[in-house]
Structure formats: C-alpha cells, structure tokens
Amino acid sequence: MARIDGRSADQLRPVTLTRQWLDHAEGSVLVEFGRTRVLCAASVTEGVPRWRKGSGLGWVSAEYAMLPRSTNTRSDRESVKGRIGGRTHEISRLIGRSLRAVIDYKALGENTILLDCDVLQADGGTRTAAITGAYVALADAVSWLRDRKLLKSEPLTGSVSAVSVGIIDGTPMLDLCYEEDVRAETDMNLVITGEGKFIEVQGTAEGAPFDRAELDSLLELGTAGCLELTKLQQEALS
Amino acid sequence: MARIDGRSADQLRPVTLTRQWLDHAEGSVLVEFGRTRVLCAASVTEGVPRWRKGSGLGWVSAEYAMLPRSTNTRSDRESVKGRIGGRTHEISRLIGRSLRAVIDYKALGENTILLDCDVLQADGGTRTAAITGAYVALADAVSWLRDRKLLKSEPLTGSVSAVSVGIIDGTPMLDLCYEEDVRAETDMNLVITGEGKFIEVQGTAEGAPFDRAELDSLLELGTAGCLELTKLQQEALS
Amino acid sequence: MARIDGRSADQLRPVTLTRQWLDHAEGSVLVEFGRTRVLCAASVTEGVPRWRKGSGLGWVSAEYAMLPRSTNTRSDRESVKGRIGGRTHEISRLIGRSLRAVIDYKALGENTILLDCDVLQADGGTRTAAITGAYVALADAVSWLRDRKLLKSEPLTGSVSAVSVGIIDGTPMLDLCYEEDVRAETDMNLVITGEGKFIEVQGTAEGAPFDRAELDSLLELGTAGCLELTKLQQEALS
C-alpha cells in the first residue's frame, strides 16, 4: 500500500539533527522528521529544585510547547490563555521521564538540565521528534559539563529515541505524518533505549479497540524505527 | 512471593461498585479497589459542546480530581492554586478517551454525558478504579436517557474496565496498592474492553527499561484482571 | 404548618456523624443533615504559617468546596475555572473562624490543623453541617496530638455546632432543606458553643426586611437546635 508521501510502511521520514543551532544554550538541536521541525535547547544550571537539595543527586526535566502558527490553523498562545493545556502538560512530562530514564542522577551531581522543546512546525510526531532531538541536546549539555570538569562520572547510562506507529486501513505504519495520524485507527508512541529496551509504551485506540496481534506488530515496527533513529543520533554526535 | 497485603501476584484487591450513591446524578457509583475509593458521577445534559453542534453526534468526557486529604499527606487544592496540574489533566483525558471508545456518538444523539471522578481516598490505582467505576455510572446514565426515550438506538457498544500492573523485584503483579506502586520498576495501566481488546496501553519504566518478555507478561496479567473486573461490572449492573 | 418532609417547625433533619471515614486523616467525619452529606477531614501539620512563626501559638483554618455534582444541576469545578468563587471563600472563612473560637492557640503550640470540608451531596445547610462535622474531626485531631504527647495542655476550650433557621410563609423554621431555603424570606445561620453562647450570627433578608420580633424568634429556634447538635456531637465523640 502506497503512503501519502510515497514511503513504504516501515520507512521513516527524512530525519535531520542539526546541532548548535543556538549560540547561548549548553546544547541545542534543530530536529526535523520530514516537515516536523522542533528546536531543542538544553539549559544547565547549578543546583537542583528545592525538594531535592542536599541529596547529591541531579535533575533533568523538559518543557514542550508549540508556536502558535506551527500548525495549519493558528492556535492561541497558552501564555495569552493564562494556562497550559492538558496535551502540553502530558508531552512535557513524557519527554522529561524519557530522558531521566538514561540519566544517573548521582553522576550528574547537584546540577539541573532543562530541555526546552519548541515546535516551530508541526506535521505529526512532534513529541517523538522532540524526544529524539532532546537526547542529542542533552548529550551536548553533558559534554559541556564534562569539559568544565563539573561531573563526578558519566551521567548518561544509554541513549533514547522515540517514534510513532499506527494502524491505517489495517496496515501498521511507521512514523506517521499529520494526515496519517488523523486517519489512524490505532496510534502508538514508543520510547526506546539504544539497546532496544522500552522506556514508554503508549498505545491508544482512536477507532476500534485493537487486539494483541496488532499490538505486537506495532511494537516490532516501532522498535526497528527507533534503532534507526539511534544510529542517526550516534552519527550526529560523532 | 508474598505481597504486602497477603494477595497473590495475580489477585485483585477487594472491589466494590456501589450504584446510586448520590441522589441527584443521572448515574453514580462509589467504586472501591481496596482502600482506594472514587466517587463517579455521570451528568447528562441536552446538547453538545459548541464545536460539535448540529452534527447529530453526542459527546462523553470526564474530569478527575483528588480531595486534598485523599492522600497520606495533604495536597493543596488545585482551585486554590488556580491551575490544574499535569497529572490531573492527563488522567481526565485518559478516562474520557477510554469511555468514548465504547460509545456510538450517533446513537447517543446530541446529548453530553460528563463523568466526574473524585478520589475520596487514594491507595494506588485511582485512575483504573475511576475508569472501572465510571463505566458503570455511564451505563446508568445511558439507561436514564433510554428510560426517557431520548435515544435513537443503543449508544453503548461494549464495556470498559482498567487495571494497573507492575514489576516489583522482578515479579509481575496485578492491581498495585500505593506502597507497591512506589516500589515498582515498571508500571503499566491497561484499559480493556469486555471482550479483551485494548483501548489504552500505557507502560512506563520507572527504574530500568523493560524488555519485550516483561512487557508480554504484564499484558497477560492485566488482561486477565480486566476480565475479572468486567464480571464485577456486569454483576453490579444486573 | 406541615413541612415538605413532614418535620415540625423546630425539628432537625436526621443527623449522623460517622467518625474515621478516612484512613489517612488525623480526624475525619462524614456528617449528614438529611440528604446533605459533607466529608470533613482534619490534617495536622507541625509548624504554623509564616506570619505566626516563633509565636508559640498554633493555628486552625478550613477550606470548603462542593463536588461538581453534589447539586441538582452540575456546577463547573473552581479548579477548572481557575478561581475560587465568593461564596466558597466566604464559607471557608466562616468555618475557620467558628472553630478558632473554641481553640486555645497557646495550648495547641506551633501546630496547624486544617479542616477540609468537601460537600459530597448538597440539600441545604452545607455550611452548618460542615461546621458541626468539622468540630468532631477537629476534636479527633486534637486527640491524635494528645496521644502523641504533642500538646502542652488542652487546646479545646469548648464545642461548637451550627444550624440554619429561616422564616417561610411567616413561620420560623429550623434546619432548612434546599427547597425551603429557596422559599425563605429570611435566612439565618447561627454558630453556637456547647454552652449556648454565640460565635456567629448571620441573618439576611432574602425578601422583605425583618423586624426585631422575628429576629428574636429565629435566635431562640436556632439556639435550641444547636444544643441538640451538641448532644449528638458528644455522643459521637464518646
């Protein structure tokens, strides 16, 4: 079955990871999954949030947001509305959890790394692009700390990437663009380590509930996609 | 391996579903999973949200909240803080999606059913208890509409229940209480139809990433647990 | 004149005070005045608000809220609206003031007791039920402190209960249910000590202004009602 943009079912969109896109941030990556474009900036600060002070442990968190005209139809700014929406909260939390899964807090020491993931243009898969790009920005921020001898030992215990998968007209497909995402009966986001283990599995039946066989095929497709993204991350960082 | 409360690894906590706990609501259930106690109230209103008007289709959504002293340590009220937290948003959205998966909007007609799930006491699994109880309150609200001849046809296309599963010290366990939840390396919430198909699969590595074999064992344990809950829902409704 | 529910003019609705309704709170009471049902939870914390630190004096305060479907027609959550309404503020302050009237701050020491009064079901008199129940939860929280030897001396200087009275079609009546409350020309809430002294007198002409004779008859009716509630509190606590 041909996809909208001519890809095969198990093919990623063209992915680019442009490091050092910003001059000020300790790590920064412009990540593109096709037309989806997310700017990931890592900010290092000495110290940790209050509830963690004196523990000797570091902290990593993330904030996700979309520019108002990143989408086809303009959305109101959350700053203007005066409150952050549920979707934004949910994705910020997901990115933070995903990155923390490969961090050794003790090795990081009492430092905080905050990842800002701002969607400049959205065409499906913004949260998975954000995680994939944020990992690279995080790695650069860790290098920045290492170069300044601010680390006791290596805080990165592995790498992390993410991809969406979905079932469209009965066919499991990898890395959905917006048009596909809207049509998908089932939609799943997978966050996976460089060694192919799961950090997050989030599957949702948008239409009919899905059975175990469908779930299995999505898990396989997504795992393969993430391993490809892992390679692209390694190339970008080398 | 013995569990804190003496259960076996694949055993649910005592579950009760008390219908008509409130006098005003079109459907209401006090659901208990052990010491976790959630009050689910279904409110029927004629009409649908603005963006759906004139479509002939109904709508179902949910709001989740915790009483400040439902937990061991008191939490500040979100009304006092002036904003709803990310976790509250996330769970409200999950409950809504889960219930909509078994609703035929056309049969519901332009009516809205809103499920309020207020946690009176929390001991782990509040979101899964809420979904399990809210389904029963939803069914009662649908009956209320049916009794008043306000439905074209049957809007419920199936039933839905939910349960948490997790891996503790390497052992997959069903329906975690708070103390187990805190200790779990991996934590998964499953929302499943009465026929055993998946509506939501949300797994998170809290500690080490998990592999495919662990994921498979959790899926099986949770599916079995949900089918038990389905039976309890059927009994409550009959 | 017969009342809607068959009571005589000077008769309370059936009142129940169920202690230890919650497992976590230092004191908790489910109070029922007829169909009005309020969950009162007392939370003890060491220390006092910033403006009171170092004074050697304790603090007691209260927060009141209604579940969205406690009423006949669902109300929007104040957390969703992002602000607390005037009525909620007013009642929270009233409950706090009422309880503080029977507290010896010095004997309490630098401890804070916060009373959460959440209306699960509303049928008139929610604020008076809340005060009556909260006193019992407060007494339990004080016992909790006493049992742990955290008190210098007895902080409770008396007991407190509350009831509504009103004039309907010219007749003064005790403990109005919602339907009566709506019809009342004059509405008064009385907060009274166990010894029959006044803590709060809040009378409002909803229709025509009232004269001194009417005021006097309401004060007598309410005082008698509160003394009955005092007995029920003593029974519950013994």
Added chain:
Amino acid sequence: MARIDGRSADQLRPVTLTRQWLDHAEGSVLVEFGRTRVLCAASVTEGVPRWRKGSGLGWVSAEYAMLPRSTNTRSDRESVKGRIGGRTHEISRLIGRSLRAVIDYKALGENTILLDCDVLQADGGTRTAAITGAYVALADAVSWLRDRKLLKSEPLTGSVSAVSVGIIDGTPMLDLCYEEDVRAETDMNLVITGEGKFIEVQGTAEGAPFDRAELDSLLELGTAGCLELTKLQQEALS
C-alpha cells in the same frame, strides 16, 4: 469610658456624604466616616446579565475594593496578585445584597446599576460606610433614569444604611474606628432600612463568645446609629 477619639459610646464619627464627586458616573458619592473615605460610583447600563434577560426585571450589584495604600501598611493589588481575596468577595456580595433589599426589580425594568465602592482611605467601618454612601449614589442613579423617563414606576422601596458596633472591654460601642475594631471582643455589622428593619445582621465573636444580653445591646445601639445615618442620607439627597 472615654473612647480613643473622645466620642461617647453611642456616638457616630463625623459623617459626610459628598454627591457628584465624579463627572462621568450616573451617581457618585464620596462618603466619609471619620478618616474612612470611600468613593461610591453608580454606573447605569441598559440591559441585564445574561441569566436575567427577557425577564423584564432589573439588576443591582456592587464591587468593593481597597486602594493599596488606603491602609496603614501597603497591601498588594488584587489585580497584580491575579485573584480577588475572600474578604473583598464577601464585602462586595454584602453591599449588593443590601442595596437589592430596597429595589423593586420590576419598576427598574431591564436596567442594571453597578455600584463601585473604592476605599481611598481605611480607618475601620469601610463596608458600612460603603453601603451608606452607595445608597445615596444609587438614589442619584435612579433619579438619572427617572429624569430620562426610563422607569416604569419608582424602583426604590426604601432606604438603607449600615454601621458597625462592637464590645470593647465589656462596653458596647457604635461605629468602631480601626484601633477599636482590632481591640473589640465582638464585632457586628448591621444593615438596616430607613424604617429600622433588619436587612443584614452579621455578628462575630472575635474573642470570647457573646451571650444574648450582649447581642441585644448591640442590636439596639446599631439600630439607633443607622437611623441617624438615614437622616444624613435624607439631608444629602434633599
């Protein structure tokens, strides 16, 4: 017993009611109770709030606020804090209710009169000064409507004034200034019609609970004070 400012126990502070203090408002009064100074502005608008449309009935409401430096120590602005405090809400509601008690909605027709009561300087009794002044501004706004032939019949069914009373060192006193208010064991605000009937009775034990005899003496003192204020209102309006 001599009072701080030399008054006798049953004596009001010097009261002035300056009409037309503003050029734009349909009614405006600068009311002074001693050093307490409140600017009351009445705004007339055609139409009523949405929930009242088509009823043929008018509406009157009020908003109370304090300038940040009206008090001895500067308070933060509620606009800066982003939320209105409980005390502000409570007093706004009280003023609105008090004025509505002397309004015939039908005679007013579908017009709204909003009373803004802004405290320019506070020295105790701001809410009672606000009610007393707002009544005069309201009367002027009604005249404004009458002059333009916008009224069916007379909407004012009476006049309203308010005063505080309290017990200090065992002595009941009228119209407390700030310093007295702070020292009062019992504090009561009375809102009374020009004919001496009660609209609101709000008594609070700040220290020890008060008995019926004390309550009676306060009611008498306040009633007399209000009747004096009524005369001053009549003079101002004539």
Added chain:
Amino acid sequence: MARIDGRSADQLRPVTLTRQWLDHAEGSVLVEFGRTRVLCAASVTEGVPRWRKGSGLGWVSAEYAMLPRSTNTRSDRESVKGRIGGRTHEISRLIGRSLRAVIDYKALGENTILLDCDVLQADGGTRTAAITGAYVALADAVSWLRDRKLLKSEPLTGSVSAVSVGIIDGTPMLDLCYEEDVRAETDMNLVITGEGKFIEVQGTAEGAPFDRAELDSLLELGTAGCLELTKLQQEALS
C-alpha cells in the same frame, strides 16, 4: 484655532497638586490636570527587592491603575479579569523609569519607595499627570526618610514632570484632554527634568506618519509645558 475648552494651543489645563491627601502614606498627592484626577501615594519600606539585596542600593517603582468608573464608560476591574492589561503594564513601567531617572540609588540606601498612581477620574493625560504628581509624592517620601535620619545623602538628583502634546487638524497642541486625544493625528508624551533634559520621548502616529518638522514643533511645545509644571511642583513643595 480655538480649543474645545477655550485654551490656546500652548496652554496647560488648570493644574493643582494637593499634598498630604492621605493620612497613612509617607507621601501623597492628589494631582489634577483639568478634570483628570490622579491619587499618588508613596510607600516607603525598609529593604529592597530580592535581586537587589546586599547591594547597598535603593529602589523606586510605580503601579498605575484606573478606577472602573474613572472613565466615561465603566471598564471591568483588572482584579476581576484576573490579569493586568498591556496598557496598565506599559504606564506603570513608564512612571517607574521616569522617577528612577532622578534618583541616586546609593544615597537612598537599601530602601524602597513604591508609588501608587490611581486614576480617580480620567480626561486625557492620566500618565503625564501621574508622573507629575508622583514626583511630588516621591519628594515628600524622601523628606520623610530624611526627617528620620534614614538617608546617607540626598537621593533626589533633580525633578521630573510630564505632559502630552499632539497634532490636531495640523496644529500642535499642549496637554490634550480626552476629546482632543481621540482626534489627534499624532500623540506624544514627554518626560522632562526640571532642567529641560529628556527622560522619555514617546511619539506615535495615530493617523498619518509625521515628519521631522512636526516632531520638532511637538518637542518644543512639550518642553515649555514641562517647565511650567516644574514651577508648579516647586510651589507645591515649598
């Protein structure tokens, strides 16, 4: 060309500066530019904002607000809306900057002076009246500090006043009232020291863009107006 109120093009409205309008504030001025009436209150507090602590330097800032019925049509309160509008922010910042331009932070020592400028009645030029009046209140607050020997040396390095100018039907005019302000093609606010130097120049083309010659004529008109205001300030303070 005759102006609405009969003034010549280069004539100020009648200006009054009434000092000590409030009893509590360390400095207070009721400033009137014609019908525009602004209450300026200076509040002195020991200490400085957190970001300035330990620097040995003082701080001056300002907050501007309009009473809801200061204008011809009532505006909603910003406290009720829960957020401060852009215009309010902008003017508060302008007043603060203008006053800070004549303050020697070192001489002030670690003290803060906050100027509250509340518009009681608005008829154009509220921000320029506010700056002109706030300077006098600031001078009084500085005297208050001086009298209490709380200053190292003189913190006031000069005086500051402000006026609006505009072009109406091609004619440059001084100190616009509201009706003129609405009709002006170009509108400029000038903040000038007592010695005629510029602190702020804010010109805006409301209609057609303006050329250099027009800009020059406005600068001259405004400078002359401010020097007149300077004299009135000196008289008020002497």
Added chain:
Amino acid sequence: MARIDGRSADQLRPVTLTRQWLDHAEGSVLVEFGRTRVLCAASVTEGVPRWRKGSGLGWVSAEYAMLPRSTNTRSDRESVKGRIGGRTHEISRLIGRSLRAVIDYKALGENTILLDCDVLQADGGTRTAAITGAYVALADAVSWLRDRKLLKSEPLTGSVSAVSVGIIDGTPMLDLCYEEDVRAETDMNLVITGEGKFIEVQGTAEGAPFDRAELDSLLELGTAGCLELTKLQQEALS
C-alpha cells in the same frame, strides 16, 4: 571608536530576511539582525474581532514572545507563569501599531492578519527586527489575499521598518547588539516608513537625561538605518 564587533557607528549588523520559512503560514519570514533571530508568521483569517464586525474594515495585530532559551540565561515561560509580562505586552502592542500605520483597513475588508513574532535567539534589537521582518510577512499575506481575489483594492499604503539607536560613551550608534544595549546611556527605537516619516519614536534615558542635540543626532542616525532596511525589504520581496 571601534565597536565590539568591529562595525562603524552608523553600520547595521548583517541583515537577512528569509521568506517562506514555514509551510503553513500565509506569510512567514525568518529575520536576522546579526545573531538576533526572529520568526515572523502572518496568519490570515476571514472576519474581524467582535468590536469591529459589520464595519467593512479589516484588522492587523501582533503577538511577540521569546523562547525561554533565546537569551543567555534561560527565562521562565510566560505560559508556565500564567501571565504575560509588561515588556511582552508593550512590544506586541508596538509591533501591531507599527504595521497598522501602513494598512488601509477599508481595502483589506473584513479580514484579520495576525503577526506572530517569536524570538528564537536574542542579541539586542529583537523588537526592531520583529517589525522589520513582520512587514515582509505581512506583505506576503496581503499577496496571498490578492492572489485569491479577496481584496477590494491595495491595503498596503507603504512599508515600515525599525531600528534601535543609542548613545554609548557619548557616541551615537546604530543597531545596538545586547552588550551595547546594556551599556547605552540613552536608548531609542525608531519605526519609520519607507518614505522616511515617523511612525514611532521611543527614546529613554537609561543613565543621564539627554539633551536636544543628542536627540537630533539619534533621529538622523536611525532614519538613515531604516532607509537601508527598507531597501533590504524591497530586495527580499522582489
């Protein structure tokens, strides 16, 4: 005198205007003034704000914001803080006013063009870069409307650009970078039409007040700079 980056006093930083940087927006420009980088997106919607409906006139407005890590030190998101700061409000209003100065509302018809100006990287002059880039995005959005025959006549009555000027160590300089901006004694932003007329003149003494001669030199320097920017805009659009 040599500038930090080797420029002469009257020299702009390298300026680029990259059109069509986004796929969805009706006009979009990435504008760079040296390291300052602002993404300007124009969104066209049919219809106008409520207060303008039925007038036959169009509307143009703008929203400005900074990404949290656009600056050297990360700033908190305004969406997280729940309120928009004064500076953001001020600049959004300035951009909107500047663009409206070259719009014929009648020719635009009842259409709205909203310009989102998001600062991706900040190094001084973000508001002037935003205005300069937003004009180009606006021109593209107008072309988009023209191509779809949605315009009655030409709504653009001219072009607009903006630049900052300032006095550093006594020398007037054009287009300040961040480091220069911080050191400037006087700071001015000029918004000028393609024909060299003034739309906005905003000068502020950051240190000592400035005299007329200094003001004149800044006006000349800025005017020349804007005419250069006008040429770059014309090239970009041709």
